[in-house]
Amino acid sequence: MTTPLVQMKNISIAFGGVHAVDNVSLDLYPGEVVGLLGHNGAGKSTLIKILSGAYKADSGEIWINGKKVDIQSPRDARANSIETIYQTLALADNLDAASNLFLGRELTTPFGFVDDSRQEAETRKIMARLNPNFKKLKEPVSALSGGQRQSVAIARAVYFKARILIMDEPTAALGVHETKMVADLITELKKQGLGIFLISHDTREMMDLCDRVSVMKNGQVVGTERVEDVTEDDILSMIILGKNPKAAA
Amino acid sequence: MSDQTESTPVPAQKRSLFKQLELDTRLLGMIGAFFVICLVFNFWTDGRFLTPRNIFNLTIQTVSVAIMATGMVFVIVTRHIDLSVGALLATCTAVMGMLQTRWLPNMMGIEIGSPLIPWITIGLGLLTGAVIGGMQGWLVGYRGIPAFIVTLGGLLVWRNVGWYLTSGQTIGPLDDTYILFGGITGTLGWFWSWVIGIAAAVAAAVGLWSGRRTKVRHGFPVKPAWAEMVVIAITIGAILGFVAVLNAYELPERVVARDFAAYGCVQAEGCTVAYGIPYSVLLLIFVAVVMTVIATRTRLGRYIFATGGNPDAASLSGINTRFLTVKIFAIVGVLCALGGVVASARLGYHTNDIGTLDELRVIAAAVIGGTALSGGIGTIYGAIFGALIMQSLQSGMAMVGVDAPYQNIVVGAVLVFAVWVDIEYRKRTGAK
Numbered sequence: 001m002t003t004p005l006v007q008m009k010n011i012s013i014a015f016g017g018v019h020a021v022d023n024v025s026l027d028l029y030p031g032e033v034v035g036l037l038g039h040n041g042a043g044k045s046t047l048i049k050i051l052s053g054a055y056k057a058d059s060g061e062i063w064i065n066g067k068k069v070d071i072q073s074p075r076d077a078r079a080n081s082i083e084t085i086y087q088t089l090a091l092a093d094n095l096d097a098a099s100n101l102f103l104g105r106e107l108t109t110p111f112g113f114v115d116d117s118r119q120e121a122e123t124r125k126i127m128a129r130l131n132p133n134f135k136k137l138k139e140p141v142s143a144l145s146g147g148q149r150q151s152v153a154i155a156r157a158v159y160f161k162a163r164i165l166i167m168d169e170p171t172a173a174l175g176v177h178e179t180k181m182v183a184d185l186i187t188e189l190k191k192q193g194l195g196i197f198l199i200s201h202d203t204r205e206m207m208d209l210c211d212r213v214s215v216m217k218n219g220q221v222v223g224t225e226r227v228e229d230v231t232e233d234d235i236l237s238m239i240i241l242g243k244n245p246k247a248a249a
Numbered sequence: 250m251s252d253q254t255e256s257t258p259v260p261a262q263k264r265s266l267f268k269q270l271e272l273d274t275r276l277l278g279m280i281g282a283f284f285v286i287c288l289v290f291n292f293w294t295d296g297r298f299l300t301p302r303n304i305f306n307l308t309i310q311t312v313s314v315a316i317m318a319t320g321m322v323f324v325i326v327t328r329h330i331d332l333s334v335g336a337l338l339a340t341c342t343a344v345m346g347m348l349q350t351r352w353l354p355n356m357m358g359i360e361i362g363s364p365l366i367p368w369i370t371i372g373l374g375l376l377t378g379a380v381i382g383g384m385q386g387w388l389v390g391y392r393g394i395p396a397f398i399v400t401l402g403g404l405l406v407w408r409n410v411g412w413y414l415t416s417g418q419t420i421g422p423l424d425d426t427y428i429l430f431g432g433i434t435g436t437l438g439w440f441w442s443w444v445i446g447i448a449a450a451v452a453a454a455v456g457l458w459s460g461r462r463t464k465v466r467h468g469f470p471v472k473p474a475w476a477e478m479v480v481i482a483i484t485i486g487a488i489l490g491f492v493a494v495l496n497a498y499e500l501p502e503r504v505v506a507r508d509f510a511a512y513g514c515v516q517a518e519g520c521t522v523a524y525g526i527p528y529s530v531l532l533l534i535f536v537a538v539v540m541t542v543i544a545t546r547t548r549l550g551r552y553i554f555a556t557g558g559n560p561d562a563a564s565l566s567g568i569n570t571r572f573l574t575v576k577i578f579a580i581v582g583v584l585c586a587l588g589g590v591v592a593s594a595r596l597g598y599h600t601n602d603i604g605t606l607d608e609l610r611v612i613a614a615a616v617i618g619g620t621a622l623s624g625g626i627g628t629i630y631g632a633i634f635g636a637l638i639m640q641s642l643q644s645g646m647a648m649v650g651v652d653a654p655y656q657n658i659v660v661g662a663v664l665v666f667a668v669w670v671d672i673e674y675r676k677r678t679g680a681k
């Protein structure tokens with residue numbers, strides 16, 4: 001059996017008295033897509049924010065490639081090849097696509113200045129691959145459509161060769177065509193051996209894209225199942241009732 | 250500022266030619282507004298406003314506020330505010346005044362007039378500004394106290410720390426070398442003004458052209474060559490024109506005649522000496538270049554603008570936004586000290602009320618210059634133009650003889666009007 005890419009062991013975090021994530025363990029293998037499902041406030045986003053370094057867990061361990069790591073900040077997560085596409089996309093609206101793509105990891109000239117020309121050239125290259133219709137390189141990203149903004153956020157993850165990709169509702173704000181583009185991209189990245197955590201409310205989409213799904217409720221994992229072993233109804237009842245019908249059977 | 254070119258209908262062909270120049274219309278608007286102000290006052294004062302002498306004075310009066318305004322751009326871009334700049338300036342000049350007249354001579358045994366005095370003074374003054382600014386930044390960034398409150402407190406604290414340090418006395422006379430930074434006595438003279446002016450013109454031309462070549466190398470679209478040449482020609486013309494004006498302002502004949510040998514003349518008759526570029530203006534240009542490079546070419550600047558645009562995105566991208574806040578306020582502190590050098594050197598003394606209300610002039614300059622209080626948007630050159638516009642309004646009205654209360658009423662109204670025009674301009678052009 002291969003080593004899991006990510007193992008999150010007994011992760012807990014509380015805000016005030018609320019246990020947002022309560023003793024959750026999850027793992028992710030290379031070339032696998034694991035879906036996280038659950039109501040709003042079930043703890044999905046909080047859990048992945050711990051992995052991406054935005055929050056620090058109160059207890060629990062994170063292992064990457066069989067080694068225990070200490071993720072204190074988004075910088076640490078990036079150092080472990082973890083890239084995150086946030087629901088809000090986390091783009092600085094006033095900057096152009098290239099500045100956003102390289103934010104926090106600017107390309108510099110030998111004198112230490114930001115190399116805007118090289119950044120723009122690299123952005124052109126990656127955009128030609130991800131979204132050939134993308135032309136507005138000079139505009140601030142506030143002037144872009146939802147899909148174009150999404151491609152900037154995705155390009156950021158792809159460009160820096162993520163091994164572990166976290167996608168928080170990547171298709172929530174997208175049209176049909178753009179949703180299809182994201183789905184194709186997930187399939188392609190999966191083939192390249194990336195491990196992907198996918199958060200979504202769309203159970204049908206999750207059944208199509210994921211290898212396994214984990215359902216969370218009230219900060220705890222209700223169950224983790226391979227998609228071929230469950231029906232959409234099983235998943236829905238896990239989300240709503242907080243009980244795993246298969247475990248009960 | 251208002252877009253002057255919008256109001257005049259331009260034939261279609263001409264308009265597209267104009268567009269090919271790819272000029273910053275906001276900058277053009279500001280320059281236009283500045284020219285309108287100048288022409289109105291020039292007409293009103295029977296031509297006294299646009300004389301080399303008045304332009305020279307206007308320039309040196311603007312420097313102190315303009316230097317601080319460049320720092321205020323960073324503060325406002327990151328959605329903060331600094332109300333303490335005038336008070337911080339006063340503390341810095343109090344420290345520098347006391348250093349050069351009391352502390353260094355009395356405690357360190359460095360004689361008054363020693364060539365070490367001005368430089369030690371300025372060095373320690375800048376350090377004072379950096380430490381105080383950094384401390385305020387720490388309270389904002391790490392302790393989470395709103396910048397408005399920290400610097401409002403700072404306004405009271407530093408104004409009166411300055412008072413305490415000097416026991417409320419006027420400190421002076423200041424060191425002769427130090428005073429050169431004030432303007433009137435410290436100028437480059439005819440020859441070196443032209444040397445610097447021509448060097449700057451060449452540098453600007455080379456810079457613009459090599460920027461174009463970099464774009465071509467990466468296969469990016471560029472404007473047509475003729476348009477590039479027009480922009481270069483205008484830039485060179487502006488630089489050399491500015492030098493020519495400052496060189497046209499000559500020392501009073503009687504001052505020269507008193508000591509003509511010192512100015513390299515054989516006889517008093519026909520001996521003319523030009524002021525040229527003041528050192529303080531050189532200092533402002535240096536600050537402007539450094540701050541523009543920081544804003545546009547360094548990671549620090551990129552992070553400042555990213556944090557202003559979306560603080561969450563910035564910190565999720567691994568930017569340490571807390572330490573960034575400390576750095577920004579420390580930069581403003583240093584610039585307050587520099588502004589203080591110029592302001593106190595121009596007066597020749599440190600006075601108790603130096604820099605009073607400067608915080609409002611500085612904020613107004615940055616805002617008139619297009620810095621958005623909602624964060625993420627602002628330019629260094631805009632803030633400097635803003636300072637120049639404010640100063641020309643103020644001194645123009647003083648020349649015309651407008652009563653003091655009307656002056657402030659007009660300046661206040663112009664501030665609000667300018668921001669309104671800016672908002673409309675952004676709506677119209679779709680820029681954010």
